[in-house]
Amino acid sequence: MRSRRRILTGDRTTGKLHLGHYVGSLKSRVELQDEYETFILLADVQALTTHFEEPELINSSILDVTMDNLSVGLDPEKVTFVQQSQITSIAELTVFYSMIVSVNQLRHNPTIKTEAANYGYEDLSYGFLGYPVSQTADISFINADLVPVGEDQVPHIELSRKIIRKFNKLYGTNITVPRAKLSEVGRLAGLDGNAKMGKSMGNAIYLSDSPEVVWQHVRKAVTDTSRVHAHMEGHPEVCNVYKYHQVFNPGETDEIHKECTSAALSCFACKQRLNEVLNNLLEPMRERRAYYENNIDIVKDLIHEGSKKANAIGNENLERIKEKMHILI
Numbered sequence: 001m002r003s004r005r006r007i008l009t010g011d012r013t014t015g016k017l018h019l020g021h022y023v024g025s026l027k028s029r030v031e032l033q034d035e036y037e038t039f040i041l042l043a044d045v046q047a048l049t050t051h052f053e054e055p056e057l058i059n060s061s062i063l064d065v066t067m068d069n070l071s072v073g074l075d076p077e078k079v080t081f082v083q084q085s086q087i088t089s090i091a092e093l094t095v096f097y098s099m100i101v102s103v104n105q106l107r108h109n110p111t112i113k114t115e116a117a118n119y120g121y122e123d124l125s126y127g128f129l130g131y132p133v134s135q136t137a138d139i140s141f142i143n144a145d146l147v148p149v150g151e152d153q154v155p156h157i158e159l160s161r162k163i164i165r166k167f168n169k170l171y172g173t174n175i176t177v178p179r180a181k182l183s184e185v186g187r188l189a190g191l192d193g194n195a196k197m198g199k200s201m202g203n204a205i206y207l208s209d210s211p212e213v214v215w216q217h218v219r220k221a222v223t224d225t226s227r228v229h230a231h232m233e234g235h236p237e238v239c240n241v242y243k244y245h246q247v248f249n250p251g252e253t254d255e256i257h258k259e260c261t262s263a264a265l266s267c268f269a270c271k272q273r274l275n276e277v278l279n280n281l282l283e284p285m286r287e288r289r290a291y292y293e294n295n296i297d298i299v300k301d302l303i304h305e306g307s308k309k310a311n312a313i314g315n316e317n318l319e320r321i322k323e324k325m326h327i328l329i
Contacts, residue, residue: 010041191235
């Protein structure tokens with residue numbers, strides 16, 4: 001019997017992680033690591049759905065994503081890092097689940113449709129279309145209870161719940177039906193005015209960015225376009241910089257709102273204040289990351305040992321599932 005409920009969360013290994021990842025899931029991972037047995041999935045197989053022509057990027061990102069998770073304060077003694085491609089039970093469960101999911105279910109998944117449009121895909125690959133099936137296997141190979149996700153991933157989790165319920169009903173298995181945990185902040189918009197901060201959009205502030213790079217992004221941020229002079233009254237509700245203050249500097253937002261609307265605070269000064277707040281947040285992360293960058297063997301060992309532990313759990317669960325399916329002889 002396990003002593004604590006389990007979390008399965010993780011990241012596709014397509015590059016370093018940014019502030020959007022931090023507010024979307026990394027922050028909650030740190031907060032929940034004492035309460036739940038936490039598994040961090042390094043989703044290198046799923047990275048191939050969009051980056052199959054960039055194996056070198058995926059390879060280096062396995063380490064980068066691990067170090068970014070460690071940099072935000074995840075304790076390697078409390079969480080388990082799992083390399084997706086090394087877990088055989090995930091691959092087998094993906095095949096089993098794919099037998100009970102229709103192509104129409106996958107095609108009508110709103111997240112799949114949105115992502116396909118974002119990448120300009122018209123003719124979807126089998127792996128891209130089946131992403132939610134693979135994700136269901138990720139979640140259930142260890143019988144995860146909770147899955148912290150962004151709002152855009154909710155349709156995936158709902159489909160996962162349907163798949164697992166149907167599978168349990170068909171075969172009499174007892175696979176845990178997971179719950180989604182939504183981020184309180186939701187999606188972080190780009191400082192450039194884009195609706196989303198993203199790697200592919202070139203508007204991301206990475207957790208490992210230097211103070212100089214952070215300032216470059218903040219300095220260029222889109223503010224209140226109607227405020228063409230510093231002495232004019234501002235409109236914080238339409239300003240991206242103010243939205244970032246609301247997320248990362250909530251204690252000062254009332255004051256900033258008052259000073260902006262009365263023209264006592266210029267856009268440039270507001271950006272300087274945000275830059276200081278963001279770098280105060282990121283500096284401890286940079287320090288932790290630097291330690292692991294200088295001790296990369298520690299990072300590799302965490303991945304190897306974590307994957308070994310996860311394989312043992314997954315294989316044990318899979319054997320019970322196969323018994324229920326009557327395919328063991």
